[in-house]
Amino acid sequence: MDVTEADLPAHDSSDCKAVNAVLGRVGDKWSVLIISRLGDRTLRFNELKREVGGISQRMLTLTLRGLERDGLVTRTVFATVPPRVEYELTALGHSLREPVDALARWALEHQPEIAAANRLYDQRSQRS
Amino acid sequence: MDVTEADLPAHDSSDCKAVNAVLGRVGDKWSVLIISRLGDRTLRFNELKREVGGISQRMLTLTLRGLERDGLVTRTVFATVPPRVEYELTALGHSLREPVDALARWALEHQPEIAAANRLYDQRSQRS
DNA sequence: CAGTATCCTCACGGATACTG
DNA sequence: CAGTATCCGTGAGGATACTG
Numbered sequence: 601m602d603v604t605e606a607d608l609p610a611h612d613s614s615d616c617k618a619v620n621a622v623l624g625r626v627g628d629k630w631s632v633l634i635i636s637r638l639g640d641r642t643l644r645f646n647e648l649k650r651e652v653g654g655i656s657q658r659m660l661t662l663t664l665r666g667l668e669r670d671g672l673v674t675r676t677v678f679a680t681v682p683p684r685v686e687y688e689l690t691a692l693g694h695s696l697r698e699p700v701d702a703l704a705r706w707a708l709e710h711q712p713e714i715a716a717a718n719r720l721y722d723q724r725s726q727r728s
Numbered sequence: 729m730d731v732t733e734a735d736l737p738a739h740d741s742s743d744c745k746a747v748n749a750v751l752g753r754v755g756d757k758w759s760v761l762i763i764s765r766l767g768d769r770t771l772r773f774n775e776l777k778r779e780v781g782g783i784s785q786r787m788l789t790l791t792l793r794g795l796e797r798d799g800l801v802t803r804t805v806f807a808t809v810p811p812r813v814e815y816e817l818t819a820l821g822h823s824l825r826e827p828v829d830a831l832a833r834w835a836l837e838h839q840p841e842i843a844a845a846n847r848l849y850d851q852r853s854q855r856s
Numbered sequence: 857c858a859g860t861a862t863c864c865t866c867a868c869g870g871a872t873a874c875t876g
Numbered sequence: 877c878a879g880t881a882t883c884c885g886t887g888a889g890g891a892t893a894c895t896g
Contacts (some may be wrong), residue, residue: 622835627755640840645878671845682877699831707750717799784890796867810857
């Protein structure tokens with residue numbers, strides 16, 4: 601979806617491609633938000649849309665399709681009227697939360713250092 | 729840089745923004761590649777360009793500036809001729825490798841499941 | 857060698873409208 | 877409700893040329 605699946609300079613082993621695909625997923629803002637929202641409980645399409653907030657219908661659909669394709673989310677359609685579709689994290693999806701949370705913890709832990717580095721860099725490049 | 733710094737729907741706490749910024753970094757293909765290449769030893773600009781492979785001069789510069797701004801990489805200029813500029817991971821940069829490697833391990837470990845899910849999804853959506 | 861400057865493309869993603 | 881279809885603007889990023 602968001603990863604160059606095809607012909608990289610050939611030094612890219614299939615392992616690297618798999619890793620890049622996952623890194624791409626994690627780098628995708630919507631995917632991570634959706635996964636975190638689905639961590640607690642299963643949600644319907646519009647519930648998800650409301651909970652995530654700020655996502656367009658289009659991107660919600662596309663992102664969910666991608667997550668479903670990667671086996672991270674299941675999509676269950678109830679043949680009622682009006683239609684009811686529930687999205688739920690798979691075991692694989694749940695297992696992804698651990699390394700992602702580790703990354704989030706790193707971010708929070710080192711946020712002060714990063715912010716400080718930013719300020720330093722910015723004031724230095726200001727007196728160009 | 730690659731994160732919506734400004735006005736999200738306001739439900740986005742500053743913590744979330746910090747996490748998103750880091751996730752964005754990790755999702756950036758070039759940043760991760762550069763960090764991993766700098767993990768072993770310091771490298772010069774063109775060494776880095778060669779080692780990474782497939783990156784344009786422009787993106788290498790931009791990515792390095794971003795990494796430097798976040799305090800993940802140091803840029804050392806030697807006033808020689810021809811100029812010599814060395815890039816090195818900071819302690820912060822090194823510490824980022826741990827959670828990133830955890831993610832990479834997850835990717836490798838679950839690659840078969842993901843590939844299987846992909847095949848299943850694709851063949852199902854084929855008989856549309 | 858280590859960049860900066862410029863141009864140009866195209867695909868990511870938002871907005872809107874329509875449907876089973 | 878849960879989508880699909882379409883149009884469209886923006887900007888990320890490659891290619892190329894130039895410079896201290």
